[in-house]
Amino acid sequence: MTCQEFQEQMAELIGSGEDVNNHPHLRMCATCRALLADLQTIADAARELLPVEPPAEDLWQRIELAIQKEDSSLDPG
């Protein structure tokens, strides 16, 4: 299998959930091994590095006002 053939299958191989590291092509191809390692590093970084951020302090007041407005429009009285 060539690098091109392997890389054309990579999306499906990775998405299948199987351990792509055991693929025969990777045993003899340092370039594709490096590519796969990079993609795994990116996926790991996405899970580990991105922070959970708070919204602005006044957002609750805006939501509260919107709820009140919605309630009053639903209230027939």
Place this chain on the structure above:
Amino acid sequence: MPRSQAAKIPPSSPTAAEQTAVEETPPVQTVPPPPAVAEVLALAQAGDHYAFAQIYSLHKRRVYSLCLRMVGNPSEAEDLTQEAFLQLHRKIATFRGDSAFSTWLHRLSINVVLMHLRKKGLPLTSLDEAMEPTHEDGPGRSFGAPDLALTGSIDRLALERAMSDLPAGYRLIFILHDVEGYEHNEIAAMLECSVGNSKSQLHKARLKLRAALRTAIQKGEPS
């Protein structure tokens, strides 16, 4: 359900429920919520405005961060967070506990964002076009010398910068899969595309991120 009692209670003061749930849960949760959180949820479902404010406090960071990553704009993300909690207020009584509440809210929030993006005309419905190979994305361009491997060299700012440059469709699938932990079949259902399309776009998103991160390293940009 009775609607809000308009209690003017800021949701920022920590409560037992907040303390219990200060580490917000991932989208897939298999354990039941702590009793204090379950009680707050039940009260909110019964129309207790103070309990709803606590629900907001417990989940605001996760919902806002999700919106922010999906749209990349703080102001827009706040508007969408507001819309998500308004929808939650309308629908919370219908939550039956078939899934974890955080999972349910997360999915509701994603739907709010997707509806917003569709209204804006962003290319969520042209995913198939994005599957077509291009010179930029093709396998030949994804080759890289092992000595430029990214392992251990990615930091948050570099990743965020690279993500912000991704096309909207790629960014969506990358966020939903790699950041939020959804499976391809779930993403395909959300975006109304095929599972193969989801896999393909995720792969291309990672390839584009890799190219951007490697370029930044080669240029010696602070990461």
